[in-house]
Amino acid sequence: MLLQTICRNVVIIKSSKDTRYAVDSVVTHDGTKFPCWALPDLSSFRQKFGANAYDRLDVIGIDEAQFFDDLYEFCCEAADLDGKILVVAGLDGDYMRRTFGSVLDIIPLADTVTKLTARCELCGKRAFFTLRKTDETRTELIGGADVYMPVCRQHYVNGQAARNVEAQKIPNDLIVEAAATLV
Numbered sequence: 228m229l230l231q232t233i234c235r236n237v238v239i240i241k242s243s244k245d246t247r248y249a250v251d252s253v254v255t256h257d258g259t260k261f262p263c264w265a266l267p268d269l270s271s272f273r274q275k276f277g278a279n280a281y282d283r284l285d286v287i288g289i290d291e292a293q294f295f296d297d298l299y300e301f302c303c304e305a306a307d308l309d310g311k312i313l314v315v316a317g318l319d320g321d322y323m324r325r326t327f328g329s330v331l332d333i334i335p336l337a338d339t340v341t342k343l344t345a346r347c348e349l350c351g352k353r354a355f356f357t358l359r360k361t362d363e364t365r366t367e368l369i370g371g372a373d374v375y376m377p378v379c380r381q382h383y384v385n386g387q388a389a390r391n392v393e394a395q396k397i398p399n400d401l402i403v404e405a406a407a408t409l410v
């Protein structure tokens with residue numbers, strides 16, 4: 228890994244909520260793996276990692292940052308007070324394009340921000356958004372291609388509109404029941 232060549236001590240933390248590909252590794256969708264600490268929160272990291280080992284760290288990578296409630300506090304302390312280089316990756320928005328967790332809160336703390344995109348699954352253009360393919364409405368829902376689909380703006384808008392129409396449809400059995408009540 229490039230960072231390990233440049234700096235001596237690198238650690239990656241991910242949210243323990245993400246168990247999709249591996250429990251203790253960060254894994255890209257095409258299979259590249261790197262060992263990591265999977266934690267429920269960031270505030271416990273220093274104590275679990277060990278204070279001495281923490282002090283020797285140069286770089287802390289955080290993946291799935293949207294799932295950490297204490298992201299802002301941790302980044303402030305680690306970067307400002309402890310002098311660590313932080314590389315944070317996470318979703319800025321959820322499937323409804325609402326802000327996700329504290330990811331946007333840490334933008335003012337950052338030296339640089341890079342907005343990455345995938346490819347639209349329907350047309351291959353840059354995908355800025357994510358469509359959820361199920362009816363589940365809670366914000367946090369761990370999943371991959373089974374549940375989500377990267378899409379461009381046009382396909383997001385069309386896809387959401389199609390889902391909204393679908394959600395407003397009265398199920399057939401309710402119509403039958405209502406008709407039976409009227410008779």
Ligand SMILES: Nc1ncnc2c1ncn2[C@@H]1O[C@H](COP(=O)(O)OP(=O)(O)O)[C@@H](O)[C@H]1O
Pocket residue numbers: 254255256257258259
């Ligand atoms: N900075 C990058 N440079 C080159 N390829 C990249 C970069 N970031 C991601 N990729 C490619 O995009 C794929 C998707 O990244 P991944 O981390 O799996 O997606 P996600 O952002 O959804 O977690 C990677 O497996 C890799 O092939």
Ligand SMILES: Cc1cn([C@H]2C[C@H](O)[C@@H](COP(=O)(O)O)O2)c(=O)[nH]c1=O
Pocket residue numbers: 245291318320321322323357366367368369370371375
């Ligand atoms: C859009 C959206 C995503 N999630 C979850 C789904 C995945 O578990 C992660 C994103 O990980 P990836 O490496 O970018 O594939 O976030 C969610 O919980 N809610 C959402 O709205």
